[in-house]
Each structure stands twice: as structure tokens, then as C-alpha cells.
Amino acid sequence: MDFSVSLLRIGYRSVMNVTEFLETHFRHFNARELLASAKSYGEFVDGGGKMMVTLAGAMSTGELGLSLAEMIRKGKVHAVTCTAANLEEDIFNLVAHDEYEIVENWRALSAEDEVALRDRGFNRVTDTCIPETVMRHLEDRLVPMWQKAAGENAARMPVEYMFDLLDDEGLVQHYQVPRENSWVAAAKDAGIPVFTPGFEDSTLGNIYTAHVIDGSVPGHGAYATGTKQMQQLAQWYQATMKDPIGFFQIGGGIAGDFPICVVPMLIQDLKLDIPLWGYFCQISDATTSYGGYSGAVPNEKITWYKIDADSPKFMIQSDATICAPLVFAHVLGW
Numbered sequence: 001m002d003f004s005v006s007l008l009r010i011g012y013r014s015v016m017n018v019t020e021f022l023e024t025h026f027r028h029f030n031a032r033e034l035l036a037s038a039k040s041y042g043e044f045v046d047g048g049g050k051m052m053v054t055l056a057g058a059m060s061t062g063e064l065g066l067s068l069a070e071m072i073r074k075g076k077v078h079a080v081t082c083t084a085a086n087l088e089e090d091i092f093n094l095v096a097h098d099e100y101e102i103v104e105n106w107r108a109l110s111a112e113d114e115v116a117l118r119d120r121g122f123n124r125v126t127d128t129c130i131p132e133t134v135m136r137h138l139e140d141r142l143v144p145m146w147q148k149a150a151g152e153n154a155a156r157m158p159v160e161y162m163f164d165l166l167d168d169e170g171l172v173q174h175y176q177v178p179r180e181n182s183w184v185a186a187a188k189d190a191g192i193p194v195f196t197p198g199f200e201d202s203t204l205g206n207i208y209t210a211h212v213i214d215g216s217v218p219g220h221g222a223y224a225t226g227t228k229q230m231q232q233l234a235q236w237y238q239a240t241m242k243d244p245i246g247f248f249q250i251g252g253g254i255a256g257d258f259p260i261c262v263v264p265m266l267i268q269d270l271k272l273d274i275p276l277w278g279y280f281c282q283i284s285d286a287t288t289s290y291g292g293y294s295g296a297v298p299n300e301k302i303t304w305y306k307i308d309a310d311s312p313k314f315m316i317q318s319d320a321t322i323c324a325p326l327v328f329a330h331v332l333g334w
Contacts, residue, residue: 018329030316034323037281037314038330041248044279044312045076045331049244051279052259055082056251058125060089060183062321064250067328069186076331078245079236080187081195081259084158084202088138089130090184091162096134097176103127123203137174139207141165146208149222157224157232159184159194193236197226197258226258233262238274246279247307248327250320252286252294264305280307281314283323 016024026035045051053068059082071077093100103109103117106127114124122129142161149156162184165171179185187194199205211217224232237245249256266274286295298313307313316323 018326018334022326022330030318033314034316034318034326035330037316038327040279040312040314041076041246041281041327042331044244044246047244049246049278050078050240051076051246051248052079052081053077053248054250054255054259055080055086056249056253056255057320058085058089058128059250059320059324060086060093061125061128061130063093063181064321064324065090065093065181065183065186067325067332068183069180070332071328072183072186072190072192073180074332075190076328077192078240079193079195080183081197081233081255083253083255084196084199084205086255087158087162087184087194087196088202088204090182091138091165092130092134094177094179094182094185095137095171095174096131099131099134099176101129101131103129135203135207138165138204141168141171142204142208143211143216146211146217146222150212150217150219153219153221155221155224155228157194157229158196158199159187163188193232195229195233195259197229198254199223201254230258230262230265233259234266237262237266238272241275244275244278247277247281249280249282249284250324252282252284256282257293260301260306261304267305276308276311277306279312281312281316281327283316283318283320283327285317285319287317 022035022038026032041051053071055064059068068077072080101122103124104127106124109117117124117129121132123132124130142165145161145164148154166182166185166188184194200209208217208222212220247260249260260277263274263276266272280298280301282298284294286292288295288297298307298315301307302309316327
């Protein structure tokens with residue numbers, strides 16, 4: 001029997017886009033939560049709301065930029081907070097994608113296998129091995145920037161250095177994926193802010209520190225501190241809050257904890273009349289536990305002046321590399 005005919009006989013169309021597939025099949029349990037969050041996200045931004053997206057984990061190495069960049073270009077994302085690893089790994093992928101190695105049987109690797117990867121100059125992230133060479137390539141381009149900024153004590157946001165790399169015409173010849181796959185490039189083009197707390201917890205943060213220690217960079221003044229970035233985030237929130245502002249959190253950790261706290265700071269510490277986050281969704285594989293924040297249910301945030309009782313709120317407990325592109329696809333109407 002012809003397969004397309006058999007599909008029609010059992011009530012399916014032979015061709016569905018992602019949005020149609022989700023609305024047809026994601027009806028219950030965690031799947032329903034994903035679809036509900038996606039519909040609410042779309043309604044929120046289409047109604048004039050602004051959205052902060054936060055990135056933890058290794059989303060850039062997982063190439064989330066393929067969908068996140070389009071979300072930014074289409075005006076569905078208005079600010080990003082990310083770990084420094086996600087910031088740098090987006091650019092690593094841009095200029096060294098074809099030099100990465102995929103390990104299909106990564107769960108079966110022995111300690112000896114890991115040593116062999118290390119000795120070949122690879123750093124493994126689950127099934128993906130990043131070559132050390134890309135880190136050194138970017139280091140060579142960043143050191144003069146660091147020296148100048150540190151010498152002038154001109155603290156800059158971590159993303160500003162990545163934007164400078166994107167302006168480096170000599171780097172373009174090294175691109176190994178289309179520039180449009182880079183969410184950092186999309187953020188630059190769209191002029192949206194990117195906040196990066198905890199820069200020291202990254203490869204480039206470690207390299208920068210090493211240069212300060214050996215004296216080749218004259219001090220720690222090249223990077224904006226976390227508190228300075230919090231002040232800039234507060235200024236962005238206040239400038240933007242004429243529209244509702246939502247919070248879409250991928251993973252946990254500092255990428256989510258840092259920006260969501262700007263609202264209680266403004267309300268409780270500065271005693272300002274500030275609207276709470278108007279939408280909240282988190283994708284996380286963490287489960288609710290005693291004292292664990294990454295797996296905390298959204299309602300726990302109510303007592304902290306982060307969201308309100310009637311705020312749209314969702315918790316998708318699954319793998320963000322699967323779920324985030326599906327949510328984004330629905331919001332984009334793919």
C-alpha cells in the first residue's frame with residue numbers, strides 16, 4: 001500500500017510542519033506543558049511583550065544558534081543572559097565547526113579513551129569534542145584587546161569582545177558555518193543586550209587570568225564585574241518595562257539566577273515600583289529537591305518577588321537540546 005495513502009486513511013496528513021506536529025501530538029503530560037509554554041510565549045511577544053532568554057549548559061556547542069539566532073532576528077528575543085561558556089562556544093563553533101569531532105559511543109569511553117582525546121588536543125562535551133586550537137586562535141586575537149582595555153582600566157562587557165571578533169575581517173575567512181547560525185552575531189546585528197555573569201568560569205576567563213598572572217595583561221580591569229552587569233541589567237529592565245518582560249530559562253545555574261533577581265533587587269532593595277516578570281518558563285532536567293534551585297517549581301519564585309501568582313508559568317522537565325528548538329519552532333510558526 002502506498003504510505004501516503006495509508007497515512008490519510010488513519011487520519012494523518014502526509015506532510016506536517018513542526019507547529020502542526022506539536023499541536024497534533026503534544027497533548028498530555030510534559031509534551032502538553034511544552035506546547036502550552038510555546039503558545040503562551042508566542043502570544044506574549046506578539047502582544048508587545050519583551051523576552052529575556054537565558055542559556056546554561058552547553059547550548060552553543062549543541063548548536064542552539066540554528067534556531068535561537070532566527071528567534072533574535074524575528075524579534076522574539078530581546079535580551080540574553082548566558083554563561084561565558086555559551087558566549088565563547090558560539091564563536092568557537094563559528095570558526096572551527098568542521099574541526100570538531102563527534103563521539104557516537106561517548107557513554108562507553110574508558111579513561112584511556114579520554115586520555116587519548118586529551119592528548120590529541122580535544123576537550124569533550126558529551127558527544128562533541130572541541131579542539132584546543134580554536135581557543136588558542138581566539139586567544140591570539142583577544143590578547144591585544146585585553147592589554148589595551150586593562151591598561152586603560154576600561155572595563156567592558158564580555159560580549160563586547162565577541163562583537164569585536166565578529167568585526168574582525170581577518171577572522172571571516174575562518175568561518176566554517178554560515179554567520180547566520182551564530183546567535184551572538186544575531187544579537188549583535190539586532191542590538192540586543194547580552195549579559196554574562198561569572199566570566200571567570202569559562203575557558204577564555206581562565207586564559208585571561210593566566211595572562212594577568214604572567215604579566216602579559218596588566219590587571220583585571222578589562223572586564224565588567226558581575227555587580228556592574230547587574231546595574232546595567234537593572235537599567236535595561238527599567239528602560240524596557242513599559243512593555244511586559246518575560247523570562248525564558250534554559251537550564252539552571254547563574255545564567256538564570258543572576259538576571260531573574262534584578263526584579264526583587266529593584267523592588268526590595270531600591271524600593272521602586274517595578275512590574276514583576278510577566279511570563280516564566282524553564283526547561284530543566286533537574287527535579288524538585290530539598291534546597292535545590294534549578295529544579296524548584298515556578299511558584300517558589302512568588303515569595304521572592306520574581307513572578308506573580310497569575311503570571312503565565314511553565315516547567316518543562318526534559319532535555320533542552322530537544323525542547324528549546326521545538327518551542328522556538330512553534331513561536332516562529334515553522
